[in-house]
Amino acid sequence: MAKKKEKYSPMMTKYLELKKDYQDSIVFYRLGDFYEMFFDDAIVASKALNIALTGKNAGVSERVPMCGVPFHSAQGYIEDLVKMGHKVVIVEQLTDPKASKGLVERGVVQIVTPGTIMDLKLNEKVNHFIGALGIFDFHYTLAYADISTGEFYCLNLEKDDRKLKNQIETLDLKELVMNQDGYEDDSLMISHYDNEHIQDKYKKLFEGVSDLKEIKVASNLLNYMLETQKRDLDYIQPLTEVDQQNYVVLDASTKKALELTKNSNQEKYGTLLWLLDHTHSAMGGRMLKSWIDHPLLNKDAIEERLDMVEIFVDNLIERETIKDMINEIYDIEKLASRIAFGNVNARDLKWIASSLQVIPELKHQLLSLENEKLNKLAEQLLDLTPITELIESAIVDNPPLVIKEGNIIKEGYSAELDEYRDAKKNGQNWLREFEEKEKQRTGIQKLKIGYNRVFGYYIEVTKSQLNLVKDEFNYTRKQSLTNAERFITPELKEMEDKILSAQDRIVSLEYEIFSQIRQYIKQYVHMIQDVAKVVAKVDVYISLAIVASSNRYVRPTFNDEHRLHIVEGKHPIVEEVISSKNYIANDVDLDEKNRIMMITGPNMGGKSTYMRQVTLTVLMAQMGSFVPAREADLPIFDQIFTRIGASDDLVSGQSTFMVEMLEANNALRYATEDSLIIFDEIGRGTATFDGMALAQGIVEYIAKKTKALTLFSTHYHELTLMNKDLGIKNVHASADVSNDSIKFLYKIKEGATGQSYGINVAKLAKLPDEVIARAKVILDSLQDNNMETKLEASSNTVIVEKESAAEKMLSQIDPMQLSPIDALSTLIELKKLL
Ligand SMILES: Nc1ncnc2c1ncn2[C@@H]1O[C@H](COP(=O)(O)OP(=O)(O)OP(=O)(O)O)[C@@H](O)[C@H]1O
Ligand SMILES: [Mg+2]
Incomplete structure (x- = not known):
């Protein structure tokens, strides 16, 4: 008789079905409070993350290799794996395990890749770009975007691998999306992907660009980001063409030799960036780096920057005031992206509010310098006070980082929420009174009201006073401990319902309100990004002015x-x-x-x-x-x-x-x-x-x-x-x-x-x-x-120059020996040699 074919458990069958589509990635499969990895994924990840490799019974005779990480600390593990050059596919439970009968529905919610890792650190003065390459007959096209700031660029490059490599190094790309072969590079992850169709809602991002090849490559990049992030990326900024013609060409060896932004140890110390960086915002820091990487060719553009720097060299007091204001501004470019990306928390919102609050004052200060060009820049600082006011009126002062457990929304913001909170508070008072009342009624002095997750509220009586409990109290025994017994009464249970449902309502209502606020601010994301750009510029001008003043530099x-x-x-x-x-x-x-x-x-x-x-x-x-x-x-x-x-x-x-x-x-x-x-x-x-x-x-x-x-x-x-x-x-x-x-x-x-x-x-x-x-x-x-x-x-x-071919031929000709026809054809030959 043939051996019965072994079958995996239903869960493992589902897993394998999903894994088929993600052969080149490590799948984090959510099971309860853990993300679990199986088979080769488990072997690779356990080694890479230095965690235990175990096994799981999966219906077949041999246990399946398995390892796991707790979901609440998964972020660090994911980042580590991605930094090591892996892609991580995150599979979540899509239905509530408590509510669903049978198998919980699971699906991929995000693919984290080296180029799309949403960098959690704010206030970083470097960009994390992901690139996409298009190879055409006569040139390369490179598109690149920073998923945490929403910046989105494209450019055409000569078809020269050295120059391409130089660009890739300047941008510090960790991942390159390509829809064809033709470029190899071991220093980064190459992801093959091909989808150039632009969804309607993103068409407006491409409006300013007319080069069809750039649009194709950039849309492939955008689609790859959408595909991996599995959500709308509303905050991506309109595609900007970087015209190489506008910038000085710096070859890779120049950048290295001069240590413009990195020294030989790949650090900032001792570089030009290190010297010039007195920026006080992350946006400014990133912009300064990009200015160093791209010196200008256009005289007017250079003079305009110098004009601005000069204003701040000349106006020390205003410079100091403005610098202090910029110092109050958080990385609003990234914070704005988080709102749209969906990973913003209440503390982030507070930071946005306190940052935007500075903007009107900043604008006022800039205008007071009464310079036409600076005024024009200052006018671009939109007043976003409504956002600040909304956040200030709604979010408590030191909100927790988790957004689904309440304690975020201020009292007085929502009448409905306040009602539930009252109910909860009344419930607590009622419990205190109930305890007092029960002590009186029963004469049990050590009686206590307590709470646990399994039994809810209970009346606890210590063993020593247990003999005082009488039938007429109507107590129902719920739990026995070594030194106490726990009871409930119908009255207590009725109140418990009220209190617990109030608590549940509070938590879900708070999250609802938080989401509404987030949704509201989402409409303003592009405006916040615009404000961030102006702040960045002013920050860079001031930074350059600070260095110029303290080192007594001169305007060239x-x-x-x-x-x-x-x-x-x-x-x-x-x-x-x-x-x-x-x-x-x-x-x-x-x-x-x-x-x-x-x-x-x-x-x-x-x-x-x-x-x-x-x-x-x-x-x-x-x-x-x-x-x-x-x-x-x-x-x-x-x-x-x-x-x-x-x-x-x-x-x-x-x-x-x-x-x-x-x-x-x-x-x-x-x-x-x-x-x-x-x-x-x-x-x-x-x-x-x-x-x-x-x-x-x-x-x-x-x-x-x-x-x-x-x-x-x-x-x-x-x-x-x-x-x-x-x-x-x-x-x-x-x-x-x-x-x-x-x-x-x-x-x-x-x-x-x-x-x-x-x-x-x-x-x-x-x-x-x-x-x-x-x-x-x-x-x-x-x-x-x-x-x-x-x-x-x-x-x-x-130094003596060699005689030219034409000279050589000329010296060998004897004109007297040539027929007129020969002379003419020799002349034609000679001309060809020039
Ligand atoms: N103008 C200067 N003022 C003060 N110190 C200087 C100056 N120029 C160079 N130095 C010091 O002298 C050191 C050596 O300079 P540098 O490397 O330019 O010499 P070099 O002529 O290129 O030598 P080599 O021929 O060995 O390459 C520098 O590290 C610096 O500390
Ligand atoms: Mg030397």
Whole structure:
């Protein structure tokens, strides 16, 4: 006889049916007070979360692997799993287990993914974007949104994986939605999803955008968010096109090398963001970061920001007042999203109220500064006092975080609620009187009225007085304890009904009222978001003004003549760290005649610092900030390329030198005469002659073809002998050297320097005396061999340009030997060679 096929229990059958659709996710299956995971999910999750793996009887002979987490503490576990790169599917009980006969109905209520995790922390100054990628014939389209703030953007990118990767890193995407293959990236989760149909209610989000491809990719992203969150996302803001043309192109190496928003440890400390961030709201913090990531190209837009910053530099008292006001404003952008998302609690509402309360005053203050542009901005601060008033009149002062257990709504807000509360209070009084009455009636002095969840209200009599209980009291025995007996009477039960039903009504009514308030405020979510944007801007202007004032920065001016002129410039971060008085300020002067600055000088002399300081100054100016200098007149740069320091790219399997060459190539290929190039010791990663030859080739190429303003540091002193006609200007980091000791002056001076003093610096680093002494001997012998002169000679010959193909052909032609027809066809050939 065939063995009977084993069948799973009805519950497990249902589970397996559901799990089929979510193979790539971990399913949190709600059973009573727990979320349970089964089979492989349980094995993976128990390991990842460090919780016990057990088994469950599921109708078959072997127990099914299982683990579980209590539902009230599930959030942390879910976040952990998602951070580790899993998707978590949350399955809830859709019907009340008490009310339903048979199996409780269950369904997926949300899928939490790395890109859609609703970040619970408020007041965070970073965005959590999820992206969607569209791959087209000639370009990439990237859409991205922050589900906790509702921001929604799209942009087109050149079809270049490096640039795409650069964008993904800038946005710090954790998840990328794609409807086709064609891009791979191990650093984030790729989610395949394809639905570009826009539901009617979301059509208005796309109204401002005309690019159909952008709309397609963005709608796929929106649909993915709707699909995973399984609720309306009314708070998503209209899609904004990010026009790359408006922003300076910063390649990934520039961002890394300059430590704009993250240092080499991926932290904020020591970055430009760290220096400039004196924002007092999370919205402002996020906006500042985005400004640093996207310096502007449009002069008017830059000047407008600078105008605003200047107002706050000039008006210290108003700045302080406004700053204090902004300090009172919570992260209303995220709070507004929570209202619409459905995870807002009563305390959040209180925060919204106290934040919005500040807005009219803030507006008043801004208007008092009487500046036309600032007034226009201030006018966008809508008065949302009705919301504040509603919340203040309805919600108690220190509400609990849970919204379904009452104690949220103020007395006097709802007559109906107050009635039930009275009934409950009267009930309590009645109980007290009842207890007194029963003591009198029965003469049992230790009689007590108590309550528990199972039996409700009861009369408790201790064992010692039990003999006093008489039949005529009409007591019914309910429960026996070791030292007491519990009784009920019809009268007590009648009152219990009243009290308990009042309590139930109170709790459900409070939740109902809370939901109504939430629903009411939901209509205003977009207005709150608009207010948040204005607050963010003002916050950023003030932040920049604070830094500008306390560090005595200057407002930069801009010219169209490729003139880079900085007087007493400083490196803003080094200055901050070593203190201003210890920092040696330096000038910069480059223009159309002198486009390239060749910087030499000893190790540790300050070359890299000088080059970084120029770049940071340029970036700060173009984001609308004052700059660390006494005077700064700058071109507006279209792109900035830097190659600073050694950065290995072990992950992609490229060596230091290869990365260096790739980055140099990037600059040479894409830079224009409006770009800025910073090359710090290019070519040093290979043999001296190779390196020097490459460096010289690169400089010549820039001088003749690219024509970008360039700062080039090198230890190849021979490069300073290059042809002066190329517009190369030599400067050097000065130092005092006497005998064996070296003192760095950090002053950048005109002209080249002849030596590197590498051995002196090695001595400072306390290398063994033996090594130093030996190095000196070797150096002397190298110099005796006149290495330098040889290098010099070669450096001069490299500059001679090779004859062109046309010249070569021309030199081989004897005109007297050509027929008129041949002459004509040769001329045509020659022309082709040009
Ligand atoms: N203008 C300055 N004022 C004061 N201190 C400075 C200044 N410039 C640089 N320094 C200090 O000198 C240190 C070394 O500077 P930097 O790294 O720029 O030298 P370098 O010339 O690039 O050296 P190397 O050739 O070894 O790369 C910096 O870390 C900084 O502390
Ligand atoms: Mg250096």
